[in-house]
Amino acid sequence: MSRVWKPFAFAVATMVLGSFSAGAQTPQKGGVINSTLWPEPPGIVLGINLNAPTLLPSTKMFEGLMTYDFDLKPVPVLAESWVIAPDGLTYTFKLRQGVKWHDGKPFTAEDVAFTFNEFLPAVHARSKTTFERVKTTAVDAHTVQLSLKEPYAPLIRSFDALSAAIVPAHVYKGSDFRANPVNQAPIGTGPFKFKEWRKGEYIHLVRNDAYWQAGKPHLDAIYYRFIPDSASRALALETGQVQLAAQTDIEFVDVARLAKLPNLKVTTGKGWEWNSTISWIEFNHRRKPFDDPRFRQAVMFALDREFMRTNIFFGLAKVATGPIQASSPFYETDVPKYGLDLAKSAALLDEMGLKPDANGVRARVKLLGLPYGELWNRVSEYVRQALGKVGIQVTLEASDVAGWGQKFGNWDYDMVVTFLSMLADPALGVSRTYVTSNIRKGVLFTNTSGYSNPEVDDLFAKAASNTDEAVRKQLYSRVQKILSTDVPVAWTVEIEWPTITSAKLHNVTINGFGPNDSFADAWLAK
Template sequence: MSEFRPSRRHLLAAGGLLVVTPAGLVPEAFAQAQLAASPKRGGVLTALIDPEPTALLSAVNVSGPTSFVSPKVHEGLLDYDFDLTPKPQLATHWETNEDGLSYSFKLRQGVKWHDGRDFTAEDVAFSLLFLKAHHAHNRSTFANLAKVRTPDPHTAIVVFSKPAPYFLTALIASQAPIIPKHLFEGKDPITNPAHNNPVGTGPFVFKEWVRGSHILYERNPNYWDQPKPYVDRLIVRVVTDPAARAAALESGTADISGDNPVPLAEVSRFTKLPNLAVEEKGSAYSGDINQLVFNLDNPYLKELKVRQAIAHAIDKKAYLDIVWYGFGEITNGPVVPALKQWAATDLPVYAFDPKRAEALLDEAGLKRGTGGIRFKLTNDYLPYGENFKRGSEFIKQALARIGIEVTIRGQDFASYIRRVYTNRDFDFANAWLSNYFDPTVGVQRLFWTQNIKKGTPFSNGANYSNPEVDALFEAAAVEPNVEKRRELLRKVQHLLVHDLPHYDLIAQKNLTVFNKRVKNHTVSANGLRANFADVYIES
């Protein structure tokens, strides 16, 4: 066994993520994320969130709101610096075998679950196998996980049947939480009450969830990393109205909120307020992308020419500028440009061409009828801030020009998830999805036939199946050679751009707005989806 010491080259191979400064703002307008000195103890931190989580633990549910709250209670084996360098969390030391098939983790000793039970290697073994079976991302991430050996209470040896070149970058709390075996073993993996009454090892202890109002956490006095955490209470308030969020932040009744919490048109003004700042860092781990997800069971959308027509009808540059105020980057494929190591640069482009769109619909036999309408579709937008609704309004207007009448349907987050991923009662969705740090983790799950799994959020909602795509993804997942793996992923991107189960719009930027008295809120690649152990409030 040799000790794993990641190099810069290794980390680029694992993800190659970059942070891009949004258009329209100079870098000086943004706060610089760094650990501040001399933390102060005490106080209440109030964070705003929208939409409300549908669960408080990210062992099955991988939505953004759940990924925000879960790490405050449940931790991962590792955490990651902004450049994705692994650093200890529940694991203090790790080694990888030369063949790349087994990894040995030394676990932190003296750690207690919030109910007083000891944290051991048995919890790690149970958690990784649970994630392999039930987690939308980790069904592919851990597809070749064979077993986890536990030679003693503080050692876990993870064994794969085939190489998993991304594994040591896949162990963050928001995506691979370690859960208590004694509360999950023998229980229904989906309906277990522990998803909404979480018991973890993290810096905050769950106290209450008042639906539609707030989630309350209190400082864990027995946290292993003393004297952290520094704040006494964390209140996560559910505020769905962007104007109300902006007012709460501006008035000081709320301290912090992420994922573009205020209207993007207001960001420039907020950077000039004396009590507030805007943070651009903290989304390196997620690799976010705005896509249209087509239901391939729909009688119109199952036709490739119809999906191609929709693609040609949308002016992506105008979409970026009008809907997102330039906070993002156009993407022509399912891998975001920031994943430079893996994003194909030779993909065909569906240029904005309404005449070509009209011709494709004519070729498909969908002629204009009464009122110039060819057919009707319903668009469901992700209820995550105002930008996706604005995006759907833009798309409605674009498609009206080529004779497709679109009805926009809004709903709460739980209803959206149920409609798209359980009932499949939708035509096409305006979605926010994430590449994460590697296509095997964030992209494969969306198009892999084995991930057509009703009831699992953010899985293969399109119901897309292509054996060639499956084979390429599966080969890339176990290919340790970077150049060979890049070629496999290039081929799969070409197939996906041709088949169009999704239409890729932009890689959006997600900003955090915070009160300047809040320190150390963004100290890792996962931004506000970290555990807040380092956060303190300056008086």
């Protein structure tokens, strides 16, 4: 149960409103930052947990072989260098030497091989399908070789911490990965180590003095504070009690106002290139009337998504037209469009035989709301009102984060509010929601709707294995047209997430991961 938040003892000097100098741009040593984090995550081991609140603290403890810049080009992290064979079937990575796990054990190629061969395919909702294609061999202590049966174009963009955080084989091998006690006190290679998780209050990370990058991290510690009330989170930013808030930690209605304050910096979109988030209403196709595409189309015509963009997301979004975000090079504009049209919505419901009863009700359904704050409560309430206008009576269901994930993952819902990252390539972040092979009960962020279309499966498979970008674009164009007709989910908006920091906090947004980067380079001006 969450506790009511009260102002905490400052770990850094409280900042006063007004202008000040950020000081020299040379990174300064020391300092403790406080970040909002809401809701409290269900866990903080990457791969096992992929909820949005998990990512901020876990990416400070765990690392991948690579990270990616603003253009999503690879940048070495635990991998020092790599070579891809001309036929695209072999990837060879030279790993950094001298890297240690937080428990002092050496990081080796065995950790990478175990992570790719065993850990990720077992627990990672998204990367399972990627690493099931790959056989990883430890050639020597600091070299791994990945072998594929056929080329997989997006593999080179699959080695970041969120997609493939390396975990210690000596801790996990032979265990029940999800029940391993180390999950309560994670062991990674990152710049910060786990110190304490005080339930209902904070997660506390401290500097890794044995970090492999000499002189880093610059910060001494990070606290992720659980502040349930959105107004209190905004106030904590304004008064300097916290130095960082991102994504939905701050209500979108407050972003423009906070951007005007001289002690804060606000960016929108920048640093979220890897995420490319689309929000949607997901349908459970196993239940009627959601198994009929006409009902799903009727829902789309009943939603005023421009109203949602302007009045719920306060302009920090674009209307979504389908499964691939407009910023992607594979985006297709020539797809069926669903502007607000209550007459078309009603006609589709009539065609299905869903006639209004004496109370004007055609169907009674439930909507499981996303428990990530007031923004998402407003989304649920709007959907209830909008669908009511065409005779679809919606009952809202509330839940905490763990309950939401359990019901959603186990297909115990009619409709659910959610959002998902589309990532650097459709094969990584888009196909997982629609391909039949990824229907996996009990695992979040897979094909939870139960949608199945053999042609869609075939198109996604061909696009993933083809290395010709022009051919891939044609394949993804076709798949977008089919999905936009079938409407397996009701896409609403493409979100442009805000990141809000103290003006004294530097190097938060330095690549395509923004606040979900490692913070090895982040520093706080005195």
